[in-house]
Amino acid sequence: MIETMNLTKIYNPGTPREVVAARDVNIRIDDGTITILRGPSGSGKTTVLSMIGLILTPSSGRILIDGENVTRYSDYWKALYRRMNVGFIFQHINLLPGYTAMENVLIPLLCLDEDVLNYKNKALELFKRLKITERVGNLVQQLSGGEQQRVALVRALVRDPKIILADEPTVFVDEETARIVFEMFGELRDQGKTVVVSTHDPRLIKIADRVYTMEKGTVVREQEA
Amino acid sequence: MLKRHRNFFHYALDCLKKYKTRTFVVLIAFTIAISMLSSILFLKDGLEREAELSVSLAPDITVSYLQGGRVLLLPSSYIDKASEIKGVVRALPRIWGYDGKGLNTYTVRGLDLSGVEVDYGFSNLVKKGRFLVPEDAGTGSIVIGELLAGVLKVDVGDTMILLSESIEANRFTVVGIFSSETTIYTADLIVMPIDDARKFFKIPEGYVTDMIIYTDPEVPVDNVAAELSTMPNARVLTKDILLRGYKAAYGGRGGFLVTFWVILLSAVALVCFSQATIVGRESMFEVGLLKTFGFTTLDIIEIRLIESLILGVFSASLGMVIGIVYDIWFKAGIFAQSLLGWAFLPAEFHMPVYVSFPSVFSLYAVTVLPLLFATTVPAWLNAITDPELAMRRAAA
Ligand SMILES: Nc1ncnc2c1ncn2[C@@H]1O[C@H](COP(=O)(O)OP(=O)(O)OP(=O)(O)O)[C@@H](O)[C@H]1O
Numbered sequence: 001m002i003e004t005m006n007l008t009k010i011y012n013p014g015t016p017r018e019v020v021a022a023r024d025v026n027i028r029i030d031d032g033t034i035t036i037l038r039g040p041s042g043s044g045k046t047t048v049l050s051m052i053g054l055i056l057t058p059s060s061g062r063i064l065i066d067g068e069n070v071t072r073y074s075d076y077w078k079a080l081y082r083r084m085n086v087g088f089i090f091q092h093i094n095l096l097p098g099y100t101a102m103e104n105v106l107i108p109l110l111c112l113d114e115d116v117l118n119y120k121n122k123a124l125e126l127f128k129r130l131k132i133t134e135r136v137g138n139l140v141q142q143l144s145g146g147e148q149q150r151v152a153l154v155r156a157l158v159r160d161p162k163i164i165l166a167d168e169p170t171v172f173v174d175e176e177t178a179r180i181v182f183e184m185f186g187e188l189r190d191q192g193k194t195v196v197v198s199t200h201d202p203r204l205i206k207i208a209d210r211v212y213t214m215e216k217g218t219v220v221r222e223q224e225a
Numbered sequence: 226m227l228k229r230h231r232n233f234f235h236y237a238l239d240c241l242k243k244y245k246t247r248t249f250v251v252l253i254a255f256t257i258a259i260s261m262l263s264s265i266l267f268l269k270d271g272l273e274r275e276a277e278l279s280v281s282l283a284p285d286i287t288v289s290y291l292q293g294g295r296v297l298l299l300p301s302s303y304i305d306k307a308s309e310i311k312g313v314v315r316a317l318p319r320i321w322g323y324d325g326k327g328l329n330t331y332t333v334r335g336l337d338l339s340g341v342e343v344d345y346g347f348s349n350l351v352k353k354g355r356f357l358v359p360e361d362a363g364t365g366s367i368v369i370g371e372l373l374a375g376v377l378k379v380d381v382g383d384t385m386i387l388l389s390e391s392i393e394a395n396r397f398t399v400v401g402i403f404s405s406e407t408t409i410y411t412a413d414l415i416v417m418p419i420d421d422a423r424k425f426f427k428i429p430e431g432y433v434t435d436m437i438i439y440t441d442p443e444v445p446v447d448n449v450a451a452e453l454s455t456m457p458n459a460r461v462l463t464k465d466i467l468l469r470g471y472k473a474a475y476g477g478r479g480g481f482l483v484t485f486w487v488i489l490l491s492a493v494a495l496v497c498f499s500q501a502t503i504v505g506r507e508s509m510f511e512v513g514l515l516k517t518f519g520f521t522t523l524d525i526i527e528i529r530l531i532e533s534l535i536l537g538v539f540s541a542s543l544g545m546v547i548g549i550v551y552d553i554w555f556k557a558g559i560f561a562q563s564l565l566g567w568a569f570l571p572a573e574f575h576m577p578v579y580v581s582f583p584s585v586f587s588l589y590a591v592t593v594l595p596l597l598f599a600t601t602v603p604a605w606l607n608a609i610t611d612p613e614l615a616m617r618r619a620a621a
């Protein structure tokens with residue numbers, strides 16, 4: 001279970017460009033559930049998701065993982081935590097240019113003490129399910145936006161993480177693919193995984209366990225299924 | 226544990242392939258710089274080693290006659306006086322000088338053949354034929370350097386004519402040829418009995434060029450040297466002083482060039498640094514991304530370290546090989562003149578190239594250290610920022 005207590009992020013504090021991207025955010029993410037963050041552009045969804053994923057240090061407030069306050073843990077601990085538990089799907093996709101789709105999926109696995117080729121079949125399975133098998137050998141910069149987003153999905157899911165943090169994972173894909181993605185999220189929840197998604201898609205909101213609505217950096221509404 | 230490091234190694238190789246321009250620029254710059262630097266260093270090492278070798282062959286002490294700051298002939302009476310000093314085992318006269326024209330210049334050295342038995346080192350250098358024996362006195366027998374033998378096209382058993390200063394023909398027979406191990410010091414050498422040298426240079430009876438002293442190992446050389454110095458006008462040189470002199474001569478010139486190239490290398494390091502910042506934005510994004518996947522700061526630095534090690538070790542090794550090839554096959558071209566002070570080298574001359582461990586080590590160090598610095602410091606700076614911020618900054 002992940003909980004946040006008065007989580008706040010202020011960019012460029014003390015300067016004219018100061019932005020309060022999140023203020024006193026209190027959310028609760030239970031294991032084996034789908035949690036949704038929604039809200040208008042600039043309301044702080046990405047900021048909160050990044051703090052939960054421990055890739056952005058909060059200005060104040062606390063992040064509790066299974067009751068343990070990990071906010072001030074070392075960078076090293078956080079890296080290991082991400083390695084063992086978290087799969088990210090970024091809003092801006094963030095593939096590494098110059099590498100093929102398959103390489104992009106395998107590169108994150110290099111930090112594991114394993115032979116990355118062991119994951120190749122799993123990756124191919126996911127590519128197949130998302131219907132881009134014939135693109136795996138292409139350089140990612142040659143792929144369309146929707147194809148890139150699917151590569152990013154495969155990259156996040158290939159090592160079977162306990163927690164999936166997905167930032168607008170379906171904005172670039174077509175209806176049909178979006179449906180497959182939501183179906184996969186549902187299956188992951190059934191397997192006991194924790195899924196946190198920033199999205200506006202009503203179809204996903206419909207199957208979610210909890211929905212937080214943000215506005216100007218604060219949570220204005222909490223709905224439970 | 227091992228699999229991760231192997232993974233990082235493969236990834237580092239991929240990065241080298243991916244940033245082709247950077248890899249290429251750094252590789253070329255360092256290979257060129259190291260090949261020049263190593264060409265000089267290995268030559269300098271070779272010269273120093275030769276100096277050491279030749280000094281090890283030298284007598285314990287050399288005494289010449291100095292008057293008004295100029296070296297004059299030494300009265301033979303000094304030899305008897307020196308023999309009486311405690312610690313002197315043997316005092317032997319020498320007559321020597323330089324002669325010849327153009328390419329055929331040589332050093333003629335006349336030795337007292339009764340001293341041959343103490344002059345072991347020298348006679349051991351004979352590669353073909355034999356060294357002089359006391360019976361050679363007055364027969365015109367000589368032992369000559371390999372290089373000179375090549376230039377003059379003579380072999381053991383051949384007779385040759387040398388014109389002395391007074392343009393008087395002197396006939397000699399080659400009985401031995403020195404090996405080229407101490408190339409520079411025996412290359413142009415002609416060793417003959419002392420009386421033949423006296424005739425050749427027309428040195429008056431009762432005088433010699435200098436004398437060489439072999440000392441009792443039980444008595445400190447410096448004590449003997451101090452005692453010898455009390456003789457009027459005696460200039461006393463011990464082996465140590467000789468060696469220091471040689472090293473200062475070659476090392477000094479080498480040192481100047483080395484400084485020059487070190488400066489050049491720093492410039493190269495700067496090039497690398499700017500290269501590293503060109504790819505900086507891309508690598509900032511990459512570092513941020515890798516960190517979100519769970520790479521630690523240490524992992525990132527390890528990857529960059531492997532990258533620069535591969536690059537550095539490869540270009541330094543390649544540079545050294547080119548440097549050695551340049552020294553040996555191209556006779557060090559432009560450097561030979563400044564290091565040796567010779568404007569022209571005969572084709573038979575072998576450059577005294579010596580690859581010493583300290584030089585190899587320092588060459589690797591001057592390549593790898595700036596590279597490590599230029600790649601790991603930015604990587605470290607990137608790696609300690611929040612991954613999300615690093616990626617956003619890179620994308621902006
Ligand atoms: N590194 C940064 N420096 C300064 N301001 C930032 C930075 N990152 C985000 N912001 C600001 O913080 C606010 C929240 O940004 P965030 O990306 O969390 O919004 P979001 O809800 O994800 O929006 P969108 O739906 O458009 O993705 C925005 O006003 C944004 O401009």
Ligand SMILES: [Mg+2]
Pocket residue numbers: 045046047091167
């Ligand atoms: Mg966002």
